[in-house]
Amino acid sequence: MSRFSAITDNPHEGRFNKKTGILVTNLGSPDAPTPKALRVYLAEFLSDPRIVEIPRLIWLMILHGIILRVRPKKSAKAYKSIWTENGSPLIYISKQQADKIAERLKASNHNVEVELAMRYGNPSIEAGLEKLRDKGITRIVVFPLYPQYSSPTTGSTFDAIARVLKKWRWVPELHFINGYHTNPLYIESLANSIKEDLEENGTPQKIVFSYHGMPKQFLDHGDPYHCLCHQTTRLVVEKLGLDKELVMTTFQSRFGKAEWLKPYTDATLESFPKEGIKDIAIISPAFSADCLETLEELEEENREIFEEAGGEKYRYIAALNDRDDHIDALCDVLKPNL
Numbered sequence: 001m002s003r004f005s006a007i008t009d010n011p012h013e014g015r016f017n018k019k020t021g022i023l024v025t026n027l028g029s030p031d032a033p034t035p036k037a038l039r040v041y042l043a044e045f046l047s048d049p050r051i052v053e054i055p056r057l058i059w060l061m062i063l064h065g066i067i068l069r070v071r072p073k074k075s076a077k078a079y080k081s082i083w084t085e086n087g088s089p090l091i092y093i094s095k096q097q098a099d100k101i102a103e104r105l106k107a108s109n110h111n112v113e114v115e116l117a118m119r120y121g122n123p124s125i126e127a128g129l130e131k132l133r134d135k136g137i138t139r140i141v142v143f144p145l146y147p148q149y150s151s152p153t154t155g156s157t158f159d160a161i162a163r164v165l166k167k168w169r170w171v172p173e174l175h176f177i178n179g180y181h182t183n184p185l186y187i188e189s190l191a192n193s194i195k196e197d198l199e200e201n202g203t204p205q206k207i208v209f210s211y212h213g214m215p216k217q218f219l220d221h222g223d224p225y226h227c228l229c230h231q232t233t234r235l236v237v238e239k240l241g242l243d244k245e246l247v248m249t250t251f252q253s254r255f256g257k258a259e260w261l262k263p264y265t266d267a268t269l270e271s272f273p274k275e276g277i278k279d280i281a282i283i284s285p286a287f288s289a290d291c292l293e294t295l296e297e298l299e300e301e302n303r304e305i306f307e308e309a310g311g312e313k314y315r316y317i318a319a320l321n322d323r324d325d326h327i328d329a330l331c332d333v334l335k336p337n338l
């Protein structure tokens, strides 16, 4: 038994090929919308020091003593409301994206194998990397589908990759894509999805760009995510030639009691009707795939907040998911690494 793992059956020349392996990743979901599965998922997720930066010992006591006794039940209820016959929307859509990327690249004669992996839960990063290694691949591009770099998401994916590869005897040639929010085709795809909505439903009083939030302290300590989100909004506004006053950038999905990036999406939506803004469209460009935070929080929870405060028209513009122009954008991001 060796400390480092490898494929040991007679390598010689033939078995290792010239293929590039692409590991498409996203955040991950629980295995089922049940408190038991959520306890396992949240224990892994919330133990990540990139996600919660409270001193370790104190945080682990709070996590195991309080959070993991209360949160799984509440989160399971939210997951139940969005779960489909295909399971978690995030994982199902990510699978569609990975398959379409593979299809598109192979059709243009790229010699690639694409696998999907999730940072937390299944299919795991370790399983994804091993599948590529089993195919004799020694050159890997890791592609986290987070357009805007952040330490809790992209940075954490890097940690998970490194944790696996440091156990491998033959470390592959590795390329890591750490964001793509300025890619012209990504911006174009966001712009197209908004344009289609405006053509179908008319121009609302406000278009809200709602990004997943993070503790403000992360920004103060140098995380670029906040700035990259604002830059994304600006690029889309410029692409569409919109009036700047029509658009607002907000941050959603708060967790815990600390201050998070502001303005908060929920508080903003609650205040709009008092200011006479009763017709809005909302889009969430940080999510490459629809997930709990869009389908439950934006489609259900925030719609209710807005309507209860007197709002009249609320529409959520879907994530880019497996739209053709989105797959084009993702392939374009990959291109320099193929």
Ligand SMILES: C=CC1=C(C)c2cc3[nH]c(cc4nc(cc5[nH]c(cc1n2)c(C)c5CCC(=O)O)C(CCC(=O)O)=C4C)c(C)c3C=C
Residues within 6 Å of the ligand: 027, 028, 029, 030, 051, 052, 071, 075, 088, 090, 146, 150, 152, 153, 212, 213, 214, 215, 225, 253, 255, 286, 287, 290, 291, 292, 293
């Ligand atoms: C605890 C702190 C959290 C930080 C920081 C955070 C950053 C962050 N997350 C995403 C993307 C997603 N988050 C999702 C769910 C989710 N996020 C947190 C907490 C933090 N996220 C929790 C506890 C959960 C689980 C659900 C819950 O119990 O409320 C998801 C959806 C997953 C799914 O299965 O659908 C995504 C996607 C980003 C982009 C980000 C920082 C920029």
Ligand SMILES: [Fe+2]
Residues within 6 Å of the ligand: 212, 253
């Ligand atoms: Fe999150």
Ligand SMILES: [Fe+2]
Residues within 6 Å of the ligand: 226, 227, 228, 230
């Ligand atoms: Fe900023």
